[in-house]
Amino acid sequence: MTDPATAVGAGLEECGIDAVDVHAFTVPTDGPDGREEDGTLEWDSTTLVLVRVHAGGRSGLGYTYGDVSVASFVASALAPLLRGQKVTAPPVLWHRMGAQIRNAGRPGVGAMAVSAVDVALWDLKARLLDLPLIRLLPAHHDRVPVYGSGGFTNYPLHRLAEQLAGWVGEGIPRVKLKTSRESERDPERLTAVRKAIGDRPEIFADANGALSRKEALYWARRFHDEWDVRWLEEPVSSADLEGLRMLRDRGPGRLEIAAGEYAFTLRDFVNLVEPPAVDCLQADITRCGGITALLEVAGLSATRHLDLSAHCAPALSAHAFCAVRRLRHLEYFHDHVRVERLLFDGILSPEGGALRPDLTRPGLGLEIKWADAEPYRVYAAQPL
Numbered sequence: 001m002t003d004p005a006t007a008v009g010a011g012l013e014e015c016g017i018d019a020v021d022v023h024a025f026t027v028p029t030d031g032p033d034g035r036e037e038d039g040t041l042e043w044d045s046t047t048l049v050l051v052r053v054h055a056g057g058r059s060g061l062g063y064t065y066g067d068v069s070v071a072s073f074v075a076s077a078l079a080p081l082l083r084g085q086k087v088t089a090p091p092v093l094w095h096r097m098g099a100q101i102r103n104a105g106r107p108g109v110g111a112m113a114v115s116a117v118d119v120a121l122w123d124l125k126a127r128l129l130d131l132p133l134i135r136l137l138p139a140h141h142d143r144v145p146v147y148g149s150g151g152f153t154n155y156p157l158h159r160l161a162e163q164l165a166g167w168v169g170e171g172i173p174r175v176k177l178k179t180s181r182e183s184e185r186d187p188e189r190l191t192a193v194r195k196a197i198g199d200r201p202e203i204f205a206d207a208n209g210a211l212s213r214k215e216a217l218y219w220a221r222r223f224h225d226e227w228d229v230r231w232l233e234e235p236v237s238s239a240d241l242e243g244l245r246m247l248r249d250r251g252p253g254r255l256e257i258a259a260g261e262y263a264f265t266l267r268d269f270v271n272l273v274e275p276p277a278v279d280c281l282q283a284d285i286t287r288c289g290g291i292t293a294l295l296e297v298a299g300l301s302a303t304r305h306l307d308l309s310a311h312c313a314p315a316l317s318a319h320a321f322c323a324v325r326r327l328r329h330l331e332y333f334h335d336h337v338r339v340e341r342l343l344f345d346g347i348l349s350p351e352g353g354a355l356r357p358d359l360t361r362p363g364l365g366l367e368i369k370w371a372d373a374e375p376y377r378v379y380a381a382q383p384l
Contacts, residue, residue, distance in 0.1 A: 012128055015056040015087050019383035020079040020117075023050045024071040025376040027339045036335070037154040039180040039210030046335045047378065048343065049074070050368070051116040053124050054383065055087045060124025061366060064112040064286035065313065065336065068379050073113045075381040077101055082117070087128065090121040094292040111264035111289055118290025119316055123363040133364050134357045137291070137323040143354040144310065144321050147204060150334035151177025151193070153185075160189060161196035163334070168197045172332065172353045176204035176231070180211050183219060190227040204231035211235050213243040217250060224252035233258045233282075244277035256280050261311040263288055269297050273304045280328055284311035291320050298324040315340045318348055318355040319364055330355065343373045 026047045029036045034044050049070045050063045064070055081100050085093055097117060101110040126133040134142070148167025151160050164175040177193060179186050193203060205223055207216070216235035223229035232251070236243035238259040248257045260282030263269045269288075272278055283297050301308040307328035310317040314337060317330050332350065341347050346365040348355045358365045 012056075012088055012125070013086070015128060016084050017053055017055045017082050017087060019054045020074075020082055021052050021054075021383045022071045022074045022079065022379070022381040023052075023373075023377065024048065024068045024379035025050070025339075025343060025373050026068070026378045027342060027376050029335065030338065031152055032154055032156065032159075035154060036152040037181060038152060038178040038206065039208035041208065042154070046339055048339055049112075049116055049379075050343075051120045053082065053087075053117065053120040055124060056128050058124060058127045060120045060122070060127055060363060061368065062116040062119030062121070062123060062290065062316070063313075064116040066109065066112045066286075070109050070112050070116070071379045071381065073104070073109050074117060077104055077110075078113055078117050079381070087121065087125055090118060090125060091292045093121055094118050094290065098289075107264035107268075112287055115286050115288065115290040115293070118292050119285065119320075119364075122291045127363040130362050132357055132359050132361060133319040134322050134359070137320065138295075139322045140325045141322045141327055143356040144318050144327065145329040145354045146172055146314070146332040146350050147174035147176055147202075147329050148172045148334075149176040149204075149206075149312075149331045151175070153178045153181040157189065157192045161192045164193050165196040167332070168201045170350060172350055173200070174202040174204060174329070176206055176233070176331070178208065179205045179223075180207035180219065180235075183211075183215070186219070187222075187226070190223070190229070194227050199228075202230045203227060204233065205229050206233040207235045209234045209237035209240075213240070213246060216243070216247055220247060220251040220255055224255040230254060231256050231258055231280075234261075238262050238272075241271060241277045244272075245275065248277060248279055258282055258309065260284075260309075261287070263297075265289070266293065266296055266300070269300055273300065273306060276304065276306065278306070280307045280309055282309045282311045284313065285316050285320050286313045287311075291323075294320055295323060298326070301326045312336050313340075314355060315344060315347055315366060316364065319357045322357065342376075343369060345369055
């Protein structure tokens with residue numbers, strides 16, 4: 001008698017990609033006056049670029065957050081390459097996509113496009129095998145700790161305190177606010193947060209690269225000494241590797257320096273760890289090249305004895321980061337949580353301060369709520 005798993009595997013070997021379709025949805029923010037701000041940027045909406053890959057009567061999905069131009073990049077540069085290809089080995093197609101976009105530009109839009117497609121390929125393979133994605137990956141964990149993230153610089157104090165205290169009330173023991181747009185306002189903002197959440201939860205701060213090196217060192221010491229801030233993300237630009245190393249080496253002992261959300265290639269991550277410029281490395285699955293690339297970054301972090309933290313996109317990251325041995329936590333980002341709950345069924349909610357992948361649903365466990373998504377559509381490329 002043929003083993004069912006063997007039969008499924010044999011069928012998968014013959015399964016080729018039938019089509020790829022691409023969509024983009026832009027969702028307005030819910031910030032004051034329709035805006036949100038951090039240390040260096042303000043925005044009024046968030047755009048999710050969705051990719052679906054179809055084979056064997058199933059569809060896998062992946063997405064990234066970025067400009068709508070990422071959608072047209074997928075449609076023009078990547079979809080034609082995928083049609084007819086086997087779905088058995090997403091890393092093989094990841095390498096082919098990397099070669100395909102060489103002259104168009106790998107970092108930035110190119111990496112984000114590859115990321116969305118790569119996640120869709122992994123999701124598709126898991127669905128064809130009728131497995132939750134975590135079971136297809138070399139999982140080291142069954143859950144991913146989270147930290148609440150938002151606290152935008154244009155929030156009034158009452159909303160800032162209410163949002164971060166709300167996460168603590170839900171059992172999330174660490175929260176992050178944006179800082180350094182107007183540094184003179186940060187003391188009252190941090191005081192309001194510490195008063196609202198109490199002494200035990202950890203406070204993280206994210207300057208989004210707004211500070212000079214000397215400013216960053218000054219505020220790092222104040223954040224640590226006055227409000228017990230334990231994590232300072234991108235105090236200077238992530239391109240300023242010397243500045244990050246200076247802060248890592250000379251900053252307060254319990255304050256960790258973090259960066260990596262804008263790393264698009266493996267070389268970008270190597271630059272952050274050789275020699276170390278951070279205490280904790282970050283990676284964004286929707287920017288760094290998807291799951292295939294994340295597994296390589298996870299190996300790099302392990303060999304350098306550095307923890308790896310997930311940047312945003314919680315509905316994708318919860319499965320993928322279970323495969324990261326040196327896992328720290330995942331950014332439960334206000335904007336992305338809103339968008340994902342609006343567009344998808346199967347969204348995970350934190351329990352005990354962590355996201356635990358649903359083992360009863362195949363793949364990522366996500367299904368698109370087309371009727372809810374349609375009012376926000378800004379791009380559609382039908383099956384290619």
